Amino acid sequence: MKFEAVTIKDIAKALGLSTSTVSRALRDSYEISPETKKLVLDYAEKINYQPNPIALSLKERKSHSIGVIVGEIANNFFSQIINGIESVAKEEGYNVIISQSHESFDKESSNLQYLTSRSIDGLLVSVSAETLNFNNLKAIHDKGMPIVFFDRIVDEIETHKVIVDNFTGAYNATSHLIEMGYSNIAHICNASILSIAKERLAGYLSALKDHGMENDESLIKYCKHGGMIAQELEDALKELLKNKRKPDAIFASSDKLTTGCLRILKKKKISVPNDIGLIGFSNGDLTDLLDPPLSVVRQPAFEMGQLAIRMLLPLIESKYPVTSFETKVLSTELIIRNSTKHQPERVLK
Amino acid sequence: MKFEAVTIKDIAKALGLSTSTVSRALRDSYEISPETKKLVLDYAEKINYQPNPIALSLKERKSHSIGVIVGEIANNFFSQIINGIESVAKEEGYNVIISQSHESFDKESSNLQYLTSRSIDGLLVSVSAETLNFNNLKAIHDKGMPIVFFDRIVDEIETHKVIVDNFTGAYNATSHLIEMGYSNIAHICNASILSIAKERLAGYLSALKDHGMENDESLIKYCKHGGMIAQELEDALKELLKNKRKPDAIFASSDKLTTGCLRILKKKKISVPNDIGLIGFSNGDLTDLLDPPLSVVRQPAFEMGQLAIRMLLPLIESKYPVTSFETKVLSTELIIRNSTKHQPERVLK
DNA sequence: GCCGTTTACGCAAACGATGTCGGGAACGAT
DNA sequence: ATCGTTCCCGACATCGTTTGCGTAAACGGC
Numbered sequence: 001m002k003f004e005a006v007t008i009k010d011i012a013k014a015l016g017l018s019t020s021t022v023s024r025a026l027r028d029s030y031e032i033s034p035e036t037k038k039l040v041l042d043y044a045e046k047i048n049y050q051p052n053p054i055a056l057s058l059k060e061r062k063s064h065s066i067g068v069i070v071g072e073i074a075n076n077f078f079s080q081i082i083n084g085i086e087s088v089a090k091e092e093g094y095n096v097i098i099s100q101s102h103e104s105f106d107k108e109s110s111n112l113q114y115l116t117s118r119s120i121d122g123l124l125v126s127v128s129a130e131t132l133n134f135n136n137l138k139a140i141h142d143k144g145m146p147i148v149f150f151d152r153i154v155d156e157i158e159t160h161k162v163i164v165d166n167f168t169g170a171y172n173a174t175s176h177l178i179e180m181g182y183s184n185i186a187h188i189c190n191a192s193i194l195s196i197a198k199e200r201l202a203g204y205l206s207a208l209k210d211h212g213m214e215n216d217e218s219l220i221k222y223c224k225h226g227g228m229i230a231q232e233l234e235d236a237l238k239e240l241l242k243n244k245r246k247p248d249a250i251f252a253s254s255d256k257l258t259t260g261c262l263r264i265l266k267k268k269k270i271s272v273p274n275d276i277g278l279i280g281f282s283n284g285d286l287t288d289l290l291d292p293p294l295s296v297v298r299q300p301a302f303e304m305g306q307l308a309i310r311m312l313l314p315l316i317e318s319k320y321p322v323t324s325f326e327t328k329v330l331s332t333e334l335i336i337r338n339s340t341k342h343q344p345e346r347v348l349k
Numbered sequence: 350m351k352f353e354a355v356t357i358k359d360i361a362k363a364l365g366l367s368t369s370t371v372s373r374a375l376r377d378s379y380e381i382s383p384e385t386k387k388l389v390l391d392y393a394e395k396i397n398y399q400p401n402p403i404a405l406s407l408k409e410r411k412s413h414s415i416g417v418i419v420g421e422i423a424n425n426f427f428s429q430i431i432n433g434i435e436s437v438a439k440e441e442g443y444n445v446i447i448s449q450s451h452e453s454f455d456k457e458s459s460n461l462q463y464l465t466s467r468s469i470d471g472l473l474v475s476v477s478a479e480t481l482n483f484n485n486l487k488a489i490h491d492k493g494m495p496i497v498f499f500d501r502i503v504d505e506i507e508t509h510k511v512i513v514d515n516f517t518g519a520y521n522a523t524s525h526l527i528e529m530g531y532s533n534i535a536h537i538c539n540a541s542i543l544s545i546a547k548e549r550l551a552g553y554l555s556a557l558k559d560h561g562m563e564n565d566e567s568l569i570k571y572c573k574h575g576g577m578i579a580q581e582l583e584d585a586l587k588e589l590l591k592n593k594r595k596p597d598a599i600f601a602s603s604d605k606l607t608t609g610c611l612r613i614l615k616k617k618k619i620s621v622p623n624d625i626g627l628i629g630f631s632n633g634d635l636t637d638l639l640d641p642p643l644s645v646v647r648q649p650a651f652e653m654g655q656l657a658i659r660m661l662l663p664l665i666e667s668k669y670p671v672t673s674f675e676t677k678v679l680s681t682e683l684i685i686r687n688s689t690k691h692q693p694e695r696v697l698k
Numbered sequence: 699g700c701c702g703t704t705t706a707c708g709c710a711a712a713c714g715a716t717g718t719c720g721g722g723a724a725c726g727a728t
Numbered sequence: 729a730t731c732g733t734t735c736c737c738g739a740c741a742t743c744g745t746t747t748g749c750g751t752a753a754a755c756g757g758c
Contacts, residue, residue, distance in 0.1 A: 005468070005744095007743095007744055007745085008744065008745065008746095009744075009745095017707080017708090018707070018708045018709075019708090019744085019745075019746090020707080020708065020709080020710095020745095020746080020747075021706085021707055021708070023744095023745065023746060023747085024707090024746090024747090027746085031705080031706065031707075032706070032707080033705075033706060033707090036706080036707085050465075050466050051744085051745075052407075052468060052743090052744050052745070053466065053467055053468055054403055054406045054407050054412060054468055054743090054744080055407055055713090055743075055744035055745045055746090056744080056745065056746085057403045057713090058401075058403050058404055058407050058712095058713045058714065058715095058743090058744080058745080059712080059713055059744085059745055059746055059747095060713085060745095060746090061713070063403060072428075072432075073422050073428045073431060073432075074425055074428040074429065074432070074634070076423055079421075079422045079423040079428065080423065082422060083421075083422075083423070083449070086448075086449070090463070095446060095467060096446075096447075097444060097445075097446065098445075098447060099435075100432070100435070114439070116399075117399050117402065118402055118444060119354070119401060119402055119403055259635060259638060262638055263637070263638055266638065284635065285423070286608060286633065286635050286639065288612070289608060289611055289612055289615065289639050289640065290635065290638050290639060290640060291638065291639060291640030291641070291642075292640070293640075354714095356713095356714055356715085357714065357715060357716095358714075358715095366737080366738090367737070367738045367739075368714085368715075368716090368738090369715095369716080369717080369737075369738065369739080369740095370736080370737055370738070372714095372715065372716060372717090373716090373717095373737085376716085380735080380736065380737075381736070381737080382735075382736060382737090385736080385737085400714085400715075401713090401714050401715070403713090403714080403715095404713075404714035404715045404716090404743090405714080405715065405716085406743090407713090407714080407715085407742095407743045407744065407745095408714080408715055408716055408717095408742075408743050409715095409716090409743085410743070
């Protein structure tokens with residue numbers, strides 16, 4: 001059963017005008033007399049005329065839709081980003097089509113394929129944890145599709161990018177742990193190929209070094225599915241706990257890894273923060289209510305989303321290929337709560 | 350800068366054929382000779398031809414997009430529903446356009462307006478907490494737009510609907526509180542106009558009655574913005590705590606209200622579950638890690654999403670108006686954790 | 699009264715694809 | 729040789745809208 005819409009032709013017929021006249025009247029062209037304009041406008045209003053966006057898209061070769069690829073919308077970080085994107089998109093008359101990679105390379109590829117086949121005007125992408133090569137993205141970009149990367153960027157593709165200062169975020173989180181008295185600090189991160197994983201690892205290492213602590217490779221664990229597969233995190237943690245240098249604190253690199261750690265530690269009856277301190281990147285809205293309340297590195301996700309689309313639109317609307325690109329870097333915020341609070345030694349003081 | 354796509358014309362020109370022949374060859378029409386078909390198919394493959402969905406939409410007067418209106422995607426309940434919707438949509442070749450009401454009637458109306466102007470084929474709706482009248486929805490539905498309601502349905506509009514058994518969910522939650530020894534059970538719910546609020550209230554009242562407890566109006570509080578405005582929940586709770594019959598347990602009607610209660614009670618240093626027991630509808634994925642772990646009524650959100658779109662598609666694709674509708678009711682699940690655990694009296698036993 | 703200019707509108711092509719119709723070529727049957 | 733089929737394929741219209749161009753009518757200047 002279809003939804004019958006009124007077209008410009010209906011107006012033309014009803015008023016005894018041509019479609020061109022109606023079209024121009026609606027667009028307030030100088031070629032149309034004020035009387036005719038009023039006639040058309042009033043009638044259009046009366047029958048609630050809505051221009052058909054599909055016809056317009058065909059004519060303009062622009063769909064006014066942009067595709068967004070995120071890990072999963074259930075993740076607060078991404079849902080906040082999407083809110084930022086949508087707030088701008090709506091203002092500017094763009095549609096947003098969201099697709100989720102669920103951190104799988106295959107899903108990401110098929111989403112990419114799907115989105116481009118749906119003729120979108122541009123793409124906002126945060127690559128999945130599993131992504132090993134960027135050939136698909138590169139091919140699409142080379143064909144002229146405007147892309148802006150956010151969060152998990154791709155160095156190999158030259159375009160605008162929006163990230164946070166992952167290095168400093170990780171540096172501060174690690175330094176905080178050190179200052180709280182933790183000395184064997186483990187780091188659980190995403191697949192090592194990811195930009196965010198590299199930067200956060202570097203921040204972690206730099207903080208250790210600056211505080212005169214040595215780097216111990218056995219305290220660094222990679223979760224190449226970003227924690228989407230529960231087992232990989234469980235294995236990583238198991239290895240850490242069996243490690244001859246046993247960690248007394250964990251810095252986790254993502255939302256899922258952080259809360260995942262907490263869940264496993266609880267199951268193993270390991271007390272946070274007394275046995276092990278825990279801090280991680282997270283934009284969850286319940287971290288303050290957890291047991292214990294989590295110390296987190298928070299990212300300005302809403303702003304990232306806004307910025308990303310604000311950078312994308314000029315690429316879409318530019319008549320000539322853009323050749324100069326920039327990478328915007330936003331700051332993270334360190335929120336200290338009880339999960340990194342007291343070391344046993346400190347309690348005794 | 351635009352993304353130049355290859356069209357059927359390019360193929361026709363390159364092969365010295367007409368566009369109609371190419372079109373038919375691609376659609377494997379019997380009117381085309383096997384040789385020509387192979388020629389066209391091979392060439393199309395080679396230059397990676399993708400049919401333009403916009404042109405198709407214009408021709409077929411179908412956009413192959415459906416609109417979804419939810420409260421907010423940051424809410425796990427809704428993001429799970431969306432996952433369910435997308436899983437089916439993708440299979441069936443439909444696009445999903447998500448819009449968030451943020452529980453505001455104005456935003457819902459403008460989203461509705463926006464979605465219909467984008468020529469969608471159908472609509473999946475869970476009305477906002479603030480929605481006072483359904484005139485907009487009704488007008489759109491009367492014009493022939495297929496709509497399926499889920500979660501928060503609208504009785505006044507006759508169409509397919511998907512809900513959970515809110516009555517039983519609430520009944521079981523309330524009964525559980527009673528069985529745990531709580532006797533002054535408050536209920537915090539959404540705007541009283543909402544279907545879910547009515548049904549859950551009824552379940553709550555019925556459980557009280559069946560256990561020989563009397564209904565006390567002063568223990569029932571409505572949050573007409575669904576907890577989106579922090580103050581309203583804080584006020585509701587303040588009143589409850591000042592009430593002459595002071596509640597020793599709270600049954601909250603939604604995710605946001607449940608975790609919101611917990612946050613406020615913590616701030617007021619009121620212990621859950623010792624001072625006050627807490628249970629609520631929630632699909633959050635961290636409720637087990639909260640302090641205390643929350644007892645919840647969980648809804649099969651993913652299935653609801655799948656069911657909703659599965660009911661919508663026939664409405665869209667039917668050639669004649671559908672006049673017979675059904676309402677599917679799914680079961681909720683009661684998950685018992687510590688937030689409803691022990692009453693002081695019980696501890697002493 | 700002739701011509702140039704302005705005003706106000708219509709015609710038709712175009713965007714990419716599909717579908718209806720019609721027709722040329724090849725073939726067999728008579 | 730003529731006719732009827734069948735097989736392939738092209739011309740054209742169409743979906744709803746915009747836009748370049750053409751043009752009739754009105755008007756003003758001399």
